[in-house]
Structures are given as structure tokens and as C-alpha cells.
Amino acid sequence: MTEGITKRRDPEGRMPLAQHLRELRNRLLYAIAGIAIGSVIGWFLYDPLADLMVAPLEGINERGGHAELNFGSVGVGFELHVKMAAFIGIFISSPWWILQGWLFIAPALRRKEKLIALGFTAAAVTLFLLGGLLGWLILPRAVVVLTGFAPDFAVNLLDARIYYRFFMQIIAAFGISFLLPVVMVGINFLGLIKGRTYLSGWRWAVIGCAVFAALVNPLPDAWSMIMILSPMLFFYFAASFICIGHDKRKAKRRAKELSELLGDESEGSDWIQP
Structure with a gap:
């Protein structure tokens, strides 16, 4: 009954501030839950993705260069596994958390605009993934070019944390820019x-x-x-x-x-x- 009165009084779907803040909290919780589920999946995708990330270094070694990853301490491998799982989870769950952002905006939109918003949700997911893909395609060449500045006699002993962070930052930057x-x-x-x-x-x-x-x-x-x-x-x-x-x-x-x-x-x- 109260809901019907609210709708009649406020046909444009405006919310009181407290209800607006509750809606924001709920959307954030839903988004975090989706990222957490994606991170669990990312945990199992870590090994094949790590192999692809190391492939440019293997190509350098095959061409007569010297490039290796250095895991400086006992816990670095586990730390990078967790970070990469979370990073993969953000990309896998991108349709979900981007949708939550649009659903938060949706009460302020009319019916036709809500349909447009759903279309832009699909566009946002596509653009985010395309941006990340573009970054992924550029990265192998970037690794080869940047390590090529070292002298021929040098060994590129790369810190694993820095190398993985380099990949994650570039891919995230490309995705966000799109x-x-x-x-x-x-x-x-x-x-x-x-x-x-x-x-x-x-x-x-x-x-x-x-x-x-x-x-x-x-x-x-x-x-x-x-x-x-x-x-x-x-x-x-x-x-x-x-x-x-x-x-x-x-x-x-x-x-x-x-x-x-x-x-x-x-x-x-x-x-x-x-």
C-alpha cells in the first residue's frame, strides 16, 4: 500500500537519501561478491595465464638473450598467485559489477532510458574487455623491446613482483581507459x-x-x-x-x-x- 502511494507521489522514481545510500551499499556488496566468485575461478586459471605472461621471456632466451624471473622469497609465489587470482576475478566478473553500477543509476531513469542503460552495460563490458585485450596484445612486444636495451652480455633478472605488476597495471589501464x-x-x-x-x-x-x-x-x-x-x-x-x-x-x-x-x-x- 505504502509502495503504491510512493509511486503515485513520485512517478520519476526518486529515492530519499537514506534509501539511496542503502541502495549504494547493496550494489557495492553485490559487486564485491561477484568479484570474489570470479577470483575463485581466477585461482584455477592462474597457471595457464602465468605461462602466457612468461612466454615473451622464453622467446628472448630462444633468440640467444638472457631473461629470467626472480622470486626473491619463499612467499612471493603464493602472494602473486593471490593477486593474479583477484585480477582475473575483476575481469571475469566485469559484466556483473558494471551491471550493478547501472542498476544503481536505474531508479533515476525512465523506462526507455533503462533499456538504453542495459545497452550501455553491454557496451561497457565489451569496451572494458577490448581495452584489456589491446593491452595484452601490446605487452609481449613491450617486454621484448624494453629488455632489448640491456647489453648483450647482461642477464635480465626481473623481479617477479614488478613483472606481474607491470602486466596487471597496463591491462587495467587499457580496460579503464576504454x-x-x-x-x-x-x-x-x-x-x-x-x-x-x-x-x-x-x-x-x-x-x-x-x-x-x-x-x-x-x-x-x-x-x-x-x-x-x-x-x-x-x-x-x-x-x-x-x-x-x-x-x-x-x-x-x-x-x-x-x-x-x-x-x-x-x-x-x-x-x-x-
């Missing part, structure tokens, strides 16, 4: 930033994306940076135009509601007049 358009659209749907604001700030966006691409680029050449920067800029401008279209539809809908409201008031006033 989420840029989804974050932009989500902020726009919440009414915090308009699409025109995004578009008018394109110069700062280009500078920011270029700096980010330079920081995460593991290779000392411009082509790799351009390969990272190009999709980010494409996604930025695509998201800006999507947000502009959403703002126009929202403004048109509000204008229609306002005209209907004014029409109802004028009819009421005509009825009251003698």
Missing part, C-alpha cells in the same frame, strides 16, 4: 554534465587523453601511443554526441510536459469562470 564513454554517458544521464559541455571541452579532453596514453604506453615509440590515443578520442566524441542527443530528447519531453500542464491549468481556469 570505459571513458560509458562513464561520460552515465554522468549525463544523471543530469550532472550536459553533452554540449563535453563537446566544448574537447581541447582539454585531447590533452588529458594524450597524457594518459603517454603514461600507460609501455613502449618508447609514438605509434603505440597513437594506437592507445585514437580509440579514446573516438569514444570521447561519440559519447559527447550521444549525450547531446539525450539532452535534446530530454528538453523536448520537458517542453511537452510543460505545455500539457499549462493546457490543463487553462482548462481548469475556464471551467471556474462563470
Whole structure:
């Protein structure tokens, strides 16, 4: 009964602050639970993934170079196993925790916008995984190039912690960078930033994306940076135009509601007049 009254009083689905905070807590707990389950799966996927990560070093040795991983203490192997399992869990469960973010936003959206939000959830998952895949494809060449600066007589004795962290940071950075358009659209749907604001700030966006691409680029050449920067800029401008279209539809809908409201008031006033 109370729920029905709430819906009638608040057709746009707004929540009180306390209920909003409870919803945020629940979504965070659901997301963490999904990552935990993914981490359990990641524990068993560690060995084949570790073999793929070490493959560039084996290729260096086969070509006459010298590159080895150094596990400096007894517990390093277990520590890296746990970290890699959690890292794999984040990627495996990405459809789940990204969905939780959209479900948190969903009460503020209308029915048609909720369908669009589900579409962007699928897009976010796809982009996140594509970004991680791009980072994974670049990493083997990055390892070969960066270790190639050592003299021929040197042995590249690489710290296992640093090597694994290098892989995880690059892959995560690529995945997060590809989420840029989804974050932009989500902020726009919440009414915090308009699409025109995004578009008018394109110069700062280009500078920011270029700096980010330079920081995460593991290779000392411009082509790799351009390969990272190009999709980010494409996604930025695509998201800006999507947000502009959403703002126009929202403004048109509000204008229609306002005209209907004014029409109802004028009819009421005509009825009251003698």
C-alpha cells in the first residue's frame, strides 16, 4: 500500500537519501561478491595465464638473450598467485559489477532510458574487455623491446613482483581507459554534465587523453601511443554526441510536459469562470 502511494507521489522514481545510500551499499556488496566468485575461478586459471605472461621471456632466451624471473622469497609465489587470482576475478566478473553500477543509476531513469542503460552495460563490458585485450596484445612486444636495451652480455633478472605488476597495471589501464564513454554517458544521464559541455571541452579532453596514453604506453615509440590515443578520442566524441542527443530528447519531453500542464491549468481556469 505504502509502495503504491510512493509511486503515485513520485512517478520519476526518486529515492530519499537514506534509501539511496542503502541502495549504494547493496550494489557495492553485490559487486564485491561477484568479484570474489570470479577470483575463485581466477585461482584455477592462474597457471595457464602465468605461462602466457612468461612466454615473451622464453622467446628472448630462444633468440640467444638472457631473461629470467626472480622470486626473491619463499612467499612471493603464493602472494602473486593471490593477486593474479583477484585480477582475473575483476575481469571475469566485469559484466556483473558494471551491471550493478547501472542498476544503481536505474531508479533515476525512465523506462526507455533503462533499456538504453542495459545497452550501455553491454557496451561497457565489451569496451572494458577490448581495452584489456589491446593491452595484452601490446605487452609481449613491450617486454621484448624494453629488455632489448640491456647489453648483450647482461642477464635480465626481473623481479617477479614488478613483472606481474607491470602486466596487471597496463591491462587495467587499457580496460579503464576504454570505459571513458560509458562513464561520460552515465554522468549525463544523471543530469550532472550536459553533452554540449563535453563537446566544448574537447581541447582539454585531447590533452588529458594524450597524457594518459603517454603514461600507460609501455613502449618508447609514438605509434603505440597513437594506437592507445585514437580509440579514446573516438569514444570521447561519440559519447559527447550521444549525450547531446539525450539532452535534446530530454528538453523536448520537458517542453511537452510543460505545455500539457499549462493546457490543463487553462482548462481548469475556464471551467471556474462563470
